[in-house]
Amino acid sequence: MGTFHQDKGELHGITVVVDTTGSKVYIGRCDTMTDQGIILLDVDEHEDGKDGKSKTDFIQKAAKFGAWKKHEHFAIPKDEIAFVKPLGEFAAG
């Protein structure tokens, strides 16, 4: 999976959902994933309940149409991450 940059983790280059243990969820292209956390590029974010949309609502819409870039890059520490999954995995649901 991803491209062959061995120092960046297997999800390098893949559009991923990063859900957090808090209210935020992020979608972006995985740059680097390490024991310290993950760095995303071209990042969209959502806060649970904002504009009447849950995290799930936000992810499902992004899975269908893509994500709008709100940040060039964003780093999420490992201890805040609930899961990291390719956005494409949500498309069939």
Added chain:
Amino acid sequence: MPYDPLMVQPMREELTQVGVQELLTSSDVDGFLGDKESSALVIINSVCGCAAGQARPGVALALKHAKTPDKSGTVFAGQDLEATSHARSYFADYPPSSPSIVLFKNGEVVHFVPRHMIENRDAASLAKELTDAFDTHC
């Protein structure tokens, strides 16, 4: 910053060799998409290895199908900046995504394949999605 044109040229030719028209300027884009009475496939090409490496052969395979769009065109994201930006203005409700593939019918988007739906997919699977869309809309 755009990549070396020599490096990108083979990625352009993967599409032009199967009859996809290169749209290098806004004028090219308007000439291609201004006609609202046909079906048109637009490929946002990209150097991205995770996705574009499968997008181009997937498109090439799909264009061998019995039923295809009236025309197909491509802009190259990160290379032909003006043309790409202008092409995206025709489907501005969709987040910018490269590579991506858009099928228009009578000026309306009828099928959209964003980058994350191309990543790590094989060419045959992508071609199947496209040919299903061609059968439905073209």
